[in-house]
Amino acid sequence: MWDIDYLLAAHRDGPAMMDRALIYRYRSGVLRRSMIAALRGVAERHDRELGTRNLPLMPGFAEGGLFGGFVLCDWSRAAIGKLKPAGLETSLSLLAAGEGAPSAHFVHYDSPVTKRPIWGAVERACLVLEEPLVTPHTLLPVLRYLQATTDLARGADFLGQPGFKESFGALVDGRRSVELPALIQAFDERVLLCTDRLTNRFDRALDARAARRRQGRARPLHHLRNLVTHRRVGDLIELVSAFDERRADCGWTASRLVRQFYGITVRLLDTPTGADGPTRSMLVWAALVLAWENHLSRCVREEKQGYRRGPDMLVTVIDGIGRDFLARTADADADDPLSGRWQDIAQTLDRCCRGDSDDPLATVRDALVDGLAAASGLRARQAPWWVRHLHAGALAVIGQVEHCACGPVAQASDAEAANADALPPSTFAALIGRSRAIASLRDFVQRRDHGMDLLLHGPQGAGKRTLARLYAKAVLCDAPAPDGSACDACEACRTFGESFDFFEIDGGSVTIGALTEHLINKLSYRPTSGRRVVVVRRADEYPAEEFDRLLQPMENNPDTGFVLLACDPHRVREAARSRCHDIRVRSLAADEMSALARAICSARRLICDEAVITLLAAAGGGLPGRLHEVCAAVAGSPTPTPQEVRRRLGLDWADELVARWPWIVEGAPAIAVDWMRSSGVGRTEQARRVQALLLHVGVRGIQGVSSPSPLPDQVLQYFSDTATIELAAMLERRAVQRDARTDALWRGLVETWLSDRLTHDWQFRRRPPDDAGTKGD
Ligand SMILES: [Zn+2]
Structure with a gap:
C-alpha cells in the first residue's frame, strides 16, 4: 500500500484500527510528519500515547509498558549500526512472528535490513506502507492526495479542470520519474501561481508562461542583443531577470551561469553585422565583461568553497556590468569608452597568459578573447585607438605575439597613427627642429657604444618615437655616415622594420605583462648583428613590478641599448633612469613649425598659402605629432582657404x-x-x-x-x-x-x-x- 492512500484514508475517515505492526518504507521522508500525525490518531483511538522506542525490540514491546504507550520505532541507519547482530535478529524475528500490534516502524527504502532473508517474512506479517516514486502510473493518486490535503486551496477541485493534470506531464513521462518532494513543489507552484485565488480556477496561459520560466527559456542572448543595440535599461532588466530565473528558480550553479554569460557574449561578437564588422557597443560590452571578470570569478570560487554571502552576488554583478555599459555608451563619441577600465582588462588578459590550472573561467575566457581578437580585427585599420588597443591586447594573449619581431605595438593615439601614415623621415637630416636632441643622438651613434641606454622625454607629439627609431636604425646600420646617420642602403637599413634586433614595447599596453615576458625571452638570445636596440614607449606608464623585471636584462646585455620614451621622466623607475643618458625633446619654435607645415603639406600635395601655413603651424602648438594630425584634418581639400581650415579645425x-x-x-x-x-x-x-x-x-x-x-x-x-x-x-x-x-x-x-x-x-x-x-x- 502506498503511504498516500493510507494518509488519504486517514484524512477522510480518521485513522484505521491496527491489528498488525505497521512498516513505513519511506524514500524522501517528506510525509513522515503527516504519517506521525496519523499514527497519533491511531494511538488515541487505542487510548494510548504515541512514544518512540529505541532498538532492539524485546518480546512484549508492543504492550506499551505500564502506561500503555503506542510504540514508534525509527530504524535509521545510525540505530541499526549500533545494534549487535543478535539484537537485530531478535527484533526482526519478533516482527516476522506477528508480535507487534499496534506499533509502527519507519524503515528507509534502501535500508540494509530489507536485504536480509527474514525481511520477506516481516513484510508478510505486517502492514507495509511505501512512499511511491512519482511515475505516470502513480501521478494521479499522488495528485489526489495533495489536492485533498493542501492548505493552499482547501476543497478546490483542480483535477477536474482541463489542463491541470497534463501540466505535470513534462515532469513525469515514460522515461522520467521524480521524487515526491519535487512533485509537491510543482503542485504548490501551480496552485499559487497559476490559479485564481477566489475561484480556484486553473489558468492554462499562466501555467504556460510559468513553464517557460521553469525551463529557463527566457533567452538571454536575445535580451543581450537588444541591450547592446538599443542601450535601454528595460533590456538590461530582462537580461538580468533571465539570469536570475536560472539562478533562483532553476538552481543553476554560479559556474554554469557564468559559462553561459560568456557564451552569449561570444555569440554576440559573432553576430553578422555587415561590412562594418561588430559595432562599437559590442566591443565595449565584451571588453567590460573582461574588466569585471574578477567579480564573476570570485562568485564562482566562493560557491566552490561553499560560501555564499546572503543575496546572490552573481546576478548583481551582471546588473553592474550592464549599468556600466549603459553609462559608457551614452556618449557615442567618447574618445575612450573604456577609460579607467584598462587596468582591469589588462589583469584579465594577464590571467589568460598565466594559464592557472585551477582557474575556473580559463576555457570560456579564452573563447571570449579569441572572439574579441577576431571581432576587433575586422576593422582595426580605421578603428579608433581604443579598438586597436583591445585588438593588440587580445592578439598578444592568443599567441600571435610571435608573428611580429617587435611585438604587437598598440597605438597610443590617433596623432601617432597620423604620424606613421605620412612617410616618416628616413634620416636625421630630414628632421626639422629638435637640433640639440638630434646632435646628442648622432654623437651616441658615432661613439658606437651599443649598450648605451637613453631616456628621451618631452611632450606627447614632440617626435620622441621618430627620433628613437632613427637612432635605432643608425645603430643597426652596417655603415653609418660619419655624421651619425644611417646609410639607408645596407641590408640592415632596408629591412629595418623587420629586424630581429629591433624591439619596440609599449609600457602602457594592456598586456604589458605578456609583452614583458616575451621581450625578456627574446633578450636571452644573442643579437644576430651583434647590436640590438629596445625602444620602450610610455616608459612612465610601465607598471613598476613589470618594469623591474627588465632591470636585469638591461644590466646583463652589453650589446643591447634601451631607449626609454616618456612624457614625464620623473615617473620612470629611478633604477632605470639612473643608468640612462637624459635627452630632452623640445617642442618646435614658430618658424620651425611653419617649415614643418610646409613640408607636410607638400608631401600631402596640398597647395597652401602662407596664411594657411601660419594657421596650421599655430594649431600644431609646437608639436610635430599634433601638426600631422591637423594637416590630416584639412587634407580633404587640395587648396584649402583660411576660412575652410578654420572651419575644419573648429576655429570658426x-x-x-x-x-x-x-x-x-x-x-x-x-x-x-x-x-x-x-x-x-x-x-x-x-x-x-x-x-x-x-x-x-x-x-x-x-x-x-x-x-x-x-x-x-x-x-x-x-x-x-x-x-x-x-x-x-x-x-x-x-x-x-x-x-x-x-x-x-x-x-x-x-x-x-x-x-x-x-x-x-x-x-x-x-x-x-x-x-x-x-x-x-
Ligand atoms: Zn645602413
Whole structure:
C-alpha cells in the first residue's frame, strides 16, 4: 500500500484500527510528519500515547509498558549500526512472528535490513506502507492526495479542470520519474501561481508562461542583443531577470551561469553585422565583461568553497556590468569608452597568459578573447585607438605575439597613427627642429657604444618615437655616415622594420605583462648583428613590478641599448633612469613649425598659402605629432582657404557668435538656453566662448588696449580688428538706447554671462519631469 492512500484514508475517515505492526518504507521522508500525525490518531483511538522506542525490540514491546504507550520505532541507519547482530535478529524475528500490534516502524527504502532473508517474512506479517516514486502510473493518486490535503486551496477541485493534470506531464513521462518532494513543489507552484485565488480556477496561459520560466527559456542572448543595440535599461532588466530565473528558480550553479554569460557574449561578437564588422557597443560590452571578470570569478570560487554571502552576488554583478555599459555608451563619441577600465582588462588578459590550472573561467575566457581578437580585427585599420588597443591586447594573449619581431605595438593615439601614415623621415637630416636632441643622438651613434641606454622625454607629439627609431636604425646600420646617420642602403637599413634586433614595447599596453615576458625571452638570445636596440614607449606608464623585471636584462646585455620614451621622466623607475643618458625633446619654435607645415603639406600635395601655413603651424602648438594630425584634418581639400581650415579645425566659432551678437548684447539667457542646447557644443564650452568674446570686445574694442594679456582664446587671434570695433560700436548704440554708459552695460553683460544662472536654467529644463517633481520644491 502506498503511504498516500493510507494518509488519504486517514484524512477522510480518521485513522484505521491496527491489528498488525505497521512498516513505513519511506524514500524522501517528506510525509513522515503527516504519517506521525496519523499514527497519533491511531494511538488515541487505542487510548494510548504515541512514544518512540529505541532498538532492539524485546518480546512484549508492543504492550506499551505500564502506561500503555503506542510504540514508534525509527530504524535509521545510525540505530541499526549500533545494534549487535543478535539484537537485530531478535527484533526482526519478533516482527516476522506477528508480535507487534499496534506499533509502527519507519524503515528507509534502501535500508540494509530489507536485504536480509527474514525481511520477506516481516513484510508478510505486517502492514507495509511505501512512499511511491512519482511515475505516470502513480501521478494521479499522488495528485489526489495533495489536492485533498493542501492548505493552499482547501476543497478546490483542480483535477477536474482541463489542463491541470497534463501540466505535470513534462515532469513525469515514460522515461522520467521524480521524487515526491519535487512533485509537491510543482503542485504548490501551480496552485499559487497559476490559479485564481477566489475561484480556484486553473489558468492554462499562466501555467504556460510559468513553464517557460521553469525551463529557463527566457533567452538571454536575445535580451543581450537588444541591450547592446538599443542601450535601454528595460533590456538590461530582462537580461538580468533571465539570469536570475536560472539562478533562483532553476538552481543553476554560479559556474554554469557564468559559462553561459560568456557564451552569449561570444555569440554576440559573432553576430553578422555587415561590412562594418561588430559595432562599437559590442566591443565595449565584451571588453567590460573582461574588466569585471574578477567579480564573476570570485562568485564562482566562493560557491566552490561553499560560501555564499546572503543575496546572490552573481546576478548583481551582471546588473553592474550592464549599468556600466549603459553609462559608457551614452556618449557615442567618447574618445575612450573604456577609460579607467584598462587596468582591469589588462589583469584579465594577464590571467589568460598565466594559464592557472585551477582557474575556473580559463576555457570560456579564452573563447571570449579569441572572439574579441577576431571581432576587433575586422576593422582595426580605421578603428579608433581604443579598438586597436583591445585588438593588440587580445592578439598578444592568443599567441600571435610571435608573428611580429617587435611585438604587437598598440597605438597610443590617433596623432601617432597620423604620424606613421605620412612617410616618416628616413634620416636625421630630414628632421626639422629638435637640433640639440638630434646632435646628442648622432654623437651616441658615432661613439658606437651599443649598450648605451637613453631616456628621451618631452611632450606627447614632440617626435620622441621618430627620433628613437632613427637612432635605432643608425645603430643597426652596417655603415653609418660619419655624421651619425644611417646609410639607408645596407641590408640592415632596408629591412629595418623587420629586424630581429629591433624591439619596440609599449609600457602602457594592456598586456604589458605578456609583452614583458616575451621581450625578456627574446633578450636571452644573442643579437644576430651583434647590436640590438629596445625602444620602450610610455616608459612612465610601465607598471613598476613589470618594469623591474627588465632591470636585469638591461644590466646583463652589453650589446643591447634601451631607449626609454616618456612624457614625464620623473615617473620612470629611478633604477632605470639612473643608468640612462637624459635627452630632452623640445617642442618646435614658430618658424620651425611653419617649415614643418610646409613640408607636410607638400608631401600631402596640398597647395597652401602662407596664411594657411601660419594657421596650421599655430594649431600644431609646437608639436610635430599634433601638426600631422591637423594637416590630416584639412587634407580633404587640395587648396584649402583660411576660412575652410578654420572651419575644419573648429576655429570658426567666433564667426557664429558674431551673428548672435545682437541678442548677446540684449543679455537674454532665456534664448541662450535653447541655443546652447541645440548648438551641439556643450553648455560649458558655449558659455566659455561667449565670455571669451565679451572679454575680447571689452578689452580691445571698448578700452582700446592694443595688446591684452593674455589672449583668452587662440581662436580670437584670427578675429579681425574691424569686426571687434563693429561689435563694440553695436554695444555703444545699445547703451545709448538704454541711456547707460557703455562700460556699465558691458559689465552687466559680463555678469549675466559669467553667472551660473545659465547652468541652473539649463539643468532645470533638462531634468526629467518625475525627478523635477521631487527636487523642484
Ligand atoms: Zn645602413
